[in-house]
Amino acid sequence: MLKLLLQLDSSRLPSVFDQVVAYDAGADRIMSEGGVTENEVRDLVHGCIFTRGPKDLKNTAIFIGGADMSAGEKLLAAANKAFFGPMRVSTMLDSNGSNTTAVAAVVKITQALGGSVRGRRIVVTAGTGPVGTRAAGLFAKAGADVTITSRKPEDGERVSKEICDRFGGTVHSVPLREASQAAGAIEGNEVLLNAGPAGIMLVPRAAWAGKAKVVVDLNAVPPLGVEGVEVNDDGATREGAIAFGALGIGNFKMKVHKECIARLFSRNDLVLDAETIEDVAKEIMKK
Amino acid sequence: MLKLLLQLDSSRLPSVFDQVVAYDAGADRIMSEGGVTENEVRDLVHGCIFTRGPKDLKNTAIFIGGADMSAGEKLLAAANKAFFGPMRVSTMLDSNGSNTTAVAAVVKITQALGGSVRGRRIVVTAGTGPVGTRAAGLFAKAGADVTITSRKPEDGERVSKEICDRFGGTVHSVPLREASQAAGAIEGNEVLLNAGPAGIMLVPRAAWAGKAKVVVDLNAVPPLGVEGVEVNDDGATREGAIAFGALGIGNFKMKVHKECIARLFSRNDLVLDAETIEDVAKEIMKK
Amino acid sequence: MLKLLLQLDSSRLPSVFDQVVAYDAGADRIMSEGGVTENEVRDLVHGCIFTRGPKDLKNTAIFIGGADMSAGEKLLAAANKAFFGPMRVSTMLDSNGSNTTAVAAVVKITQALGGSVRGRRIVVTAGTGPVGTRAAGLFAKAGADVTITSRKPEDGERVSKEICDRFGGTVHSVPLREASQAAGAIEGNEVLLNAGPAGIMLVPRAAWAGKAKVVVDLNAVPPLGVEGVEVNDDGATREGAIAFGALGIGNFKMKVHKECIARLFSRNDLVLDAETIEDVAKEIMKK
Numbered sequence: 001m002l003k004l005l006l007q008l009d010s011s012r013l014p015s016v017f018d019q020v021v022a023y024d025a026g027a028d029r030i031m032s033e034g035g036v037t038e039n040e041v042r043d044l045v046h047g048c049i050f051t052r053g054p055k056d057l058k059n060t061a062i063f064i065g066g067a068d069m070s071a072g073e074k075l076l077a078a079a080n081k082a083f084f085g086p087m088r089v090s091t092m093l094d095s096n097g098s099n100t101t102a103v104a105a106v107v108k109i110t111q112a113l114g115g116s117v118r119g120r121r122i123v124v125t126a127g128t129g130p131v132g133t134r135a136a137g138l139f140a141k142a143g144a145d146v147t148i149t150s151r152k153p154e155d156g157e158r159v160s161k162e163i164c165d166r167f168g169g170t171v172h173s174v175p176l177r178e179a180s181q182a183a184g185a186i187e188g189n190e191v192l193l194n195a196g197p198a199g200i201m202l203v204p205r206a207a208w209a210g211k212a213k214v215v216v217d218l219n220a221v222p223p224l225g226v227e228g229v230e231v232n233d234d235g236a237t238r239e240g241a242i243a244f245g246a247l248g249i250g251n252f253k254m255k256v257h258k259e260c261i262a263r264l265f266s267r268n269d270l271v272l273d274a275e276t277i278e279d280v281a282k283e284i285m286k287k
Numbered sequence: 288m289l290k291l292l293l294q295l296d297s298s299r300l301p302s303v304f305d306q307v308v309a310y311d312a313g314a315d316r317i318m319s320e321g322g323v324t325e326n327e328v329r330d331l332v333h334g335c336i337f338t339r340g341p342k343d344l345k346n347t348a349i350f351i352g353g354a355d356m357s358a359g360e361k362l363l364a365a366a367n368k369a370f371f372g373p374m375r376v377s378t379m380l381d382s383n384g385s386n387t388t389a390v391a392a393v394v395k396i397t398q399a400l401g402g403s404v405r406g407r408r409i410v411v412t413a414g415t416g417p418v419g420t421r422a423a424g425l426f427a428k429a430g431a432d433v434t435i436t437s438r439k440p441e442d443g444e445r446v447s448k449e450i451c452d453r454f455g456g457t458v459h460s461v462p463l464r465e466a467s468q469a470a471g472a473i474e475g476n477e478v479l480l481n482a483g484p485a486g487i488m489l490v491p492r493a494a495w496a497g498k499a500k501v502v503v504d505l506n507a508v509p510p511l512g513v514e515g516v517e518v519n520d521d522g523a524t525r526e527g528a529i530a531f532g533a534l535g536i537g538n539f540k541m542k543v544h545k546e547c548i549a550r551l552f553s554r555n556d557l558v559l560d561a562e563t564i565e566d567v568a569k570e571i572m573k574k
Numbered sequence: 575m576l577k578l579l580l581q582l583d584s585s586r587l588p589s590v591f592d593q594v595v596a597y598d599a600g601a602d603r604i605m606s607e608g609g610v611t612e613n614e615v616r617d618l619v620h621g622c623i624f625t626r627g628p629k630d631l632k633n634t635a636i637f638i639g640g641a642d643m644s645a646g647e648k649l650l651a652a653a654n655k656a657f658f659g660p661m662r663v664s665t666m667l668d669s670n671g672s673n674t675t676a677v678a679a680v681v682k683i684t685q686a687l688g689g690s691v692r693g694r695r696i697v698v699t700a701g702t703g704p705v706g707t708r709a710a711g712l713f714a715k716a717g718a719d720v721t722i723t724s725r726k727p728e729d730g731e732r733v734s735k736e737i738c739d740r741f742g743g744t745v746h747s748v749p750l751r752e753a754s755q756a757a758g759a760i761e762g763n764e765v766l767l768n769a770g771p772a773g774i775m776l777v778p779r780a781a782w783a784g785k786a787k788v789v790v791d792l793n794a795v796p797p798l799g800v801e802g803v804e805v806n807d808d809g810a811t812r813e814g815a816i817a818f819g820a821l822g823i824g825n826f827k828m829k830v831h832k833e834c835i836a837r838l839f840s841r842n843d844l845v846l847d848a849e850t851i852e853d854v855a856k857e858i859m860k861k
Binding site: 288291293316318319320322323327330331332333334335337347 | 772
């Protein structure tokens with residue numbers, strides 16, 4: 001029986017990234033739906049649960065993506081609401097790689113800090129997007145003192161509240177509009193995680209060199225986001241800090257992402273979101 | 288050579304149900320097109336008939352679906368109009384499972400009545416949708432005295448006329464807005480077929496118990512549509528009636544649906560609509 | 575590793591023709607995106623280049639299609655702009671079969687003329703569409719004296735200028751609204767290539783009989799576009815001319831199209847557009 005993955009994407013054009021990874025992780029066929037809204041989920045989910053017998057439901061699964069994290073969360077909630085009793089399939093939420101990339105960075109950083117982030121000061125630059133919010137949330141949940149930066153102060157405040165509502169813990173926000181303000185915005189933090197957009201250098205070398213203990217850049221498109229970190233860094237020493245570049249994190253993220261897709265088809269009742277994906281990443285890290 | 292199924296769906300998001308069934312029935316790849324309108328069909332059909340040689344055309348087929356039955360009928364007509372001479376592929380119309388579900392219910396009910404519905408009084412509650420109209424039409428064509436219920440009287444009148452225009456025979460309509468009106472609306476009928484929406488109980492037990500000879504509910508999502516019928520019923524005796532629930536009918540519907548998909552790829556000139564799908568169902572029933 | 579083809583289509587509904595050919599040419603899976611605009615390309619392309627390692631990038635490729643040739647050109651430019659360094663995949667532009675059909679006709683005509691079109695007078699009727707403009711451009715580039723016809727004179731002038739800007743050479747335009755004007759519009763040309771719409775006879779027999787040396791009709795849907803040419807003609811003699819019908823050209827076009835798709839997966843840096851596709855066609859012709 002074919003392993004069928006239903007891709008529910010909140011963006012109009014279903015993510016190509018998510019499709020390629022799903023195929024490479026063993027999905028036999030992908031059914032892609034784009035621009036999906038909450039109200040449309042039930043009928044699509046019924047197509048998953050009413051077509052195959054209870055024993056075969058594990059061969060169908062749902063992957064939720066798209067550029068908008070909160071839209072993705074609504075789709076996940078709607079999907080799980082459409083299930084009843086044993087009539088369900090496994091689901092995974094990873095809007096714009098938010099959960100898998102954030103988890104990969106968080107697990108790598110935690111390991112670099114000796115196994116715990118409790119009480120550590122961590123700043124996530126450009127941290128209001130899908131990846132930044134998930135990383136900030138997981139750090140906050142684990143007891144770190146987290147700050148996110150945002151171009152607009154009001155966005156930062158709103159998002160930091162949303163993160164605390166979802167994950168618990170403490171998240172501050174500070175404004176950071178351009179590279180020249182980076183030094184001030186990130187001062188006093190031991191860990192720098194840049195979640196800024198592709199092709200934009202947001203943190204100059206002078207802003208972090210000699211201060212940060214761990215520095216991570218998730219931008220893979222030159223110019224890179226943190227000056228002085230190389231895209232392939234995977235624990236390299238840069239200016240005295242342990243550094244990770246986008247591909248260094250990305251390689252681990254891909255392992256986590258693929259392992260999660262594979263697990264979706266191992267049973268019919270998994271819900272893979274930030275915390276459960278972090279559990280998967282920790283298991284992989286131990287091997 | 289791969290068996291390619293072109294899914295033309297009148298709804299914006301192509302049906303997941305139809306895709307899962309098509310894969311399980313042997314389609315190798317599905318090309319899904321959503322929100323398809325009449326005027327767009329010709330170019331899409333040309334993509335089917337001008338790409339493979341005449342001997343290989345049977346490896347491509349067209350499945351037409353979507354929430355709107357009359358939109359589906361227009362797509363089917365447009366597809367068949369775009370063919371010429373031997374340049375054609377097989378087509379199947381099954382908007383929202385209308386034909387396969389209706390046929391499965393009609394064939395089961397006919398068998399339960401001893402092989403014929405001629406002269407029998409049959410009511411289809413919430414009968415203005417895709418499944419209800421197809422079932423009413425097949426019953427009318429076979430000589431039954433058919434009534435459909437609808438929330439709005441004008442809808443019921445319009446739809447019953449459309450059914451007679453398409454299938455011949457006699458179809459009446461009566462209003463039925465909520466469960467409390469069900470007893471009156473279905474009185475005097477020997478057969479009750481509920482085609483109402485998922486998760487809504489439309490016919491209380493008292494409305495049919497001790498009166499109906501055959502009672503069928505197509506709603507698979509609790510609360511079920513006909514009180515007293517179980518979702519897995521497949522000829523069980525309930526209140527003295529022969530009862531079929533949504534999964535009882537659904538199991539047979541799936542066999543019919545899959546057999547139809549498989550047959551699409553056996554030749555390049557099949558047109559599977561209500562009557563021809565009923566022929567397939569009767570063949571399966573005899574085995 | 576699966577061969578994945580990303581179909582970027584400028585039209586809302588991704589081309590079925592292109593999907594069928596791609597599957598038959600060896601693509602394992604197709605990721606179809608419809609109604610794609612320039613600004614959406616980068617993220618989709620990143621999904622191709624950031625998911626597989628450098629050595630595996632040749633297993634992913636991009637096919638650009640759609641009804642609008644200039645939209646397709648913009649998508650191709652945007653895709654190639656999103657690549658950087660070795661992070662790239664092979665691309666092919668063939669909006670509405672423009673390049674492969676035009677190339678097939680151009681190569682067949684060139685062969686029929688003895689191997690060169692230099693200095694020859696060639697008219698492309700209804701030549702402002704994707705196929706007509708590509709054929710006119712390739713002829714102009716090879717030194718022919720090219721004329722395109724169009725229903726509206728202003729369209730013809732604009733398009734002939736665009737062709738010269740893209741391909742170099744000389745392209746004239748003359749108006750041709752209906753069949754009765756065909757004789758005058760094509761007078762003095764040795765080669766007639768009809769690129770008019772399906773199902774419309776644009777050039778009566780009397781307009782070309784005894785005058786043209788090579789006559790080609792690309793309309794495969796009756797009534798055919800050039801009276802007196804048969805759809806299966808592949809070098810037949812008609813009224814003293816060497817004639818090619820839509821299927822005669824189409825068979826060769828399909829070979830070219832499939833060979834191009836296959837080559838996309840042979841390396842990760844091919845850009846298949848008019849000239850490079852013509853090179854592929856000439857290689858096939860020599861075999």
